[in-house]
Amino acid sequence: MRQSRRTAATFAFFALVFTAPWAWSEESAPVIRWPQIEEAVSSHPGFRVSQEDVAVAEGEVGVTKQYPNPDFGVRLGAADPKAGPGREFIWELELTIPVEWPGNYVYRSDAASHGVDAAKHEARTARLEVWRQLRSLYFTIAFDQEKLRLLRETEAELIRLVEAVKLRVDQGEARPVESSRAQSELEEHRIALNTAESEAEAHRQQLSLWLGGKLPDLFVVEVDPESVAKVPSRQEAIQTALARHPTLKAAQARNRQADSSAVAERHAAAPNLGVGGFYGQELDSTSYGGMITIGLPLWNWNLGGIAKADAEKRRGLAQADLAEREIREAVIAVHAKAQAALRAVQRYRDSVLPASEKAFHNMEQLYKTGETGLTDILDARRAHLRTQDAYLAELFNYHFAMLDLSVWMGGPPNA
Numbered sequence: 001m002r003q004s005r006r007t008a009a010t011f012a013f014f015a016l017v018f019t020a021p022w023a024w025s026e027e028s029a030p031v032i033r034w035p036q037i038e039e040a041v042s043s044h045p046g047f048r049v050s051q052e053d054v055a056v057a058e059g060e061v062g063v064t065k066q067y068p069n070p071d072f073g074v075r076l077g078a079a080d081p082k083a084g085p086g087r088e089f090i091w092e093l094e095l096t097i098p099v100e101w102p103g104n105y106v107y108r109s110d111a112a113s114h115g116v117d118a119a120k121h122e123a124r125t126a127r128l129e130v131w132r133q134l135r136s137l138y139f140t141i142a143f144d145q146e147k148l149r150l151l152r153e154t155e156a157e158l159i160r161l162v163e164a165v166k167l168r169v170d171q172g173e174a175r176p177v178e179s180s181r182a183q184s185e186l187e188e189h190r191i192a193l194n195t196a197e198s199e200a201e202a203h204r205q206q207l208s209l210w211l212g213g214k215l216p217d218l219f220v221v222e223v224d225p226e227s228v229a230k231v232p233s234r235q236e237a238i239q240t241a242l243a244r245h246p247t248l249k250a251a252q253a254r255n256r257q258a259d260s261s262a263v264a265e266r267h268a269a270a271p272n273l274g275v276g277g278f279y280g281q282e283l284d285s286t287s288y289g290g291m292i293t294i295g296l297p298l299w300n301w302n303l304g305g306i307a308k309a310d311a312e313k314r315r316g317l318a319q320a321d322l323a324e325r326e327i328r329e330a331v332i333a334v335h336a337k338a339q340a341a342l343r344a345v346q347r348y349r350d351s352v353l354p355a356s357e358k359a360f361h362n363m364e365q366l367y368k369t370g371e372t373g374l375t376d377i378l379d380a381r382r383a384h385l386r387t388q389d390a391y392l393a394e395l396f397n398y399h400f401a402m403l404d405l406s407v408w409m410g411g412p413p414n415a
Contacts, residue, residue, distance in 0.1 A: 037138055049126070073093070092280030093278065093279045103263070103270070121246040122246070122250045137207045150389065154189060161182055185382075204219065241331050241410065246410070250323075254319065273294055337404075357384065363376060
């Protein structure tokens with residue numbers, strides 16, 4: 001009879017702990033959708049800095065196209081005739097218009113135009129980085145939500161477990177040490193839950209910071225972590241990245257800028273020219289006429305400027321080569337990470353999670369029949385939670401890797 005009552009109490013215990021319906025939902029909080037965050041990309045200070053760099057480059061184009069102002073001179077003096085009355089004043093007006101060597105003017109303007117192209121591509125790179133930063137924070141908050149959901153579900157189960165164990169102890173069907181063991185497990189779990197809550201709050205504040213503090217203290221985001229897609233082939237990813245990523249385009253534009261600057265420096269070695277006229281009043285005559293001035297390249301053939309421009313040209317070639325290799329390397333690394341995460345997600349879904357859940361349920365049945373103790377069921381619960389947490393981590397490893405891969409491939413059209 002006593003064994004019958006104990007068995008009945010055990011089944012009641014499991015009905016309370018493991019089969020009672022339980023549903024956790026977020027507190028009433030506003031939902032922040034990604035388009036609301038995406039609108040803030042253009043106002044992000046990181047992107048605004050790059051936009052001003054474009055404005056600076058455009059101003060440089062205007063500077064190179066400005067033509068030098070003419071030079072105006074006035075000469076005053078006095079003349080003492082060798083014969084005749086005393087001293088008289090003389091004066092002369094002179095106007096000179098500098099004539100810039102056409103090759104120097106054209107290639108300096110070309111270099112500045114290529115500088116604008118490079119600045120625009122660099123601004124596009126900065127925008128992609130801002131987009132990735134905000135998108136990454138958005139995914140992190142979604143990961144926090146899923147992790148907290150899992151931890152809170154487990155906390156509720158442990159609370160029910162503690163209450164049920166206390167009931168069994170009071171009825172003399174379990175040793176008092178089991179109550180202490182269950183309570184200790186609950187407290188350890190709450191430490192992990194509190195840590196996760198603090199991290200989630202920090203991530204929400206970080207995202208709000210970059211949006212000018214406009215987000216509420218508590219909000220939720222919309223992400224379907226279970227949605228996964230096929231990873232593109234590595235060769236396709238590399239080719240797309242080389243064709244679309246603005247960093248490589250910026251490096252190529254800087255290379256063209258350096259090439260034009262090198263040609264301009266060679267043309268700068270040509271003598272300076274000037275054309276103009278003069279008009280003057282002397283003692284007994286008025287003089288006027290035109291003139292041409294030319295610089296004498298006696299010791300300055302702009303060899304230093306040419307050497308510097310050639311070095312900058314070689315540096316530009318090296319930077320373009322470096323940018324291409326870095327993009328290839330980054331795509332290879334992040335592609336491998338995405339592939340590995342996708343395979344892990346699939347294995348967790350196909351075998352690891354089902355096996356973990358089955359093991360946990362088998363341990364439940366053993367405990368119901370009295371063939372195992374509380375410690376074993378707690379260990380099984382902990383192992384199952386670790387498996388669920390690892391699956392969640394692999395899901396978001398996949399999403400973060402796909403985010404990075406998308407950025408290296410030039411990003412979506414609205415990025």
